[in-house]
Each structure stands twice: as C-alpha cells, then as structure tokens.
Amino acid sequence: MIRTDNEDPNINNVEPGGNATRDREDRFRRIFDLAPVRMALTAPDGAFIEINRALARMLGYSRAELTARNYKEFNHPEDMGITTAQILKLVSGEKSVAYFEKRYRDRKVVGNIVGRAENCR
Numbered sequence: 001m002i003r004t005d006n007e008d009p010n011i012n013n014v015e016p017g018g019n020a021t022r023d024r025e026d027r028f029r030r031i032f033d034l035a036p037v038r039m040a041l042t043a044p045d046g047a048f049i050e051i052n053r054a055l056a057r058m059l060g061y062s063r064a065e066l067t068a069r070n071y072k073e074f075n076h077p078e079d080m081g082i083t084t085a086q087i088l089k090l091v092s093g094e095k096s097v098a099y100f101e102k103r104y105r106d107r108k109v110v111g112n113i114v115g116r117a118e119n120c121r
Contacts, residue, residue, distance in 0.1 A: 044091045046070040060107030076103035 032039060038055035040048055051066045059066065059074055075083055079102050086098040 040066075040071065042071050044087060046072045058106065059104060074104045074106075076105065079103055 032050070032052050035052055036054055037052075038058055039052045040055050041050040042048055047070055048066050051063045053063070056063045056066055061069075072080065072083075082100055083102060086095070086100055089095040090098055
C-alpha cells in the first residue's frame with residue numbers, strides 16, 4: 001500500500017478521548033501484523049514504512065532490517081518499469097488502486113525470484 005499526500009488522515013470522525021480511533025488503530029495493527037497475506041506500507045520513493053510478518057518472512061529479513069531498505073532492492077529488474085508506472089498513477093491520483101504481478105528477490109539465494117500479486121492503494 002502506498003499512502004499519497006492527498007489522502008485525508010482523519011477520514012473517520014474522531015470521538016473525544018480518542019478511544020474509537022485507538023480501537024481502530026489497534027484492530028488495523030493486529031490485522032496487518034498477523035495476516036497471512038504479504039503487506040507493506042511504502043512511501044512513494046520506495047522506502048518501507050511498515051512491513052508485516054508474512055512479507056518479512058518471504059524476503060528473509062527481519063522487519064527492522066527491512067525498514068532501513070527500499071522495496072526497489074527486492075524487485076526483479078524486469079518488473080521495475082510496470083511498478084514505477086503504477087506507482088506514478090497512484091501518486092498522481094489517476095488511479096486509486098493498481099493490480100499487477102510482481103516478482104521479488106529474497107535474501108536466501110541471490111537472484112531467487114518469488115512471484116507475487118500486488119495490490120497497491
């Protein structure tokens with residue numbers, strides 16, 4: 001997922017005291033962290049902001065290691081064009097969701113390609 005600057009971070013009404021907001025954040029965190037689906041929140045420049053356990057496991061790195069890296073390091077070189085094009089469409093507002101196939105390189109074997117579907121928003 002990619003968050004663009006034109007998204008309203010306060011999309012839901014915040015109740016006084018913030019309990020509803022905190023509950024939503026906790027629920028999101030549990031779903032994100034424990035999901036079997038590989039997920040990451042990235043900045044438009046490719047920096048990892050958050051990585052869930054499933055993606056870290058697939059790539060063979062800890063989440064702490066990955067937050068110091070850029071997702072582009074793990075892209076198959078042949079996939080960079082479509083990835084960059086889709087991200088530019090998301091950031092510009094031309095698209096709100098992009099679906100495409102993507103291959104990743106993991107840590108265990110240099111050049112090992114792991115194919116995965118991508119859903120960016």
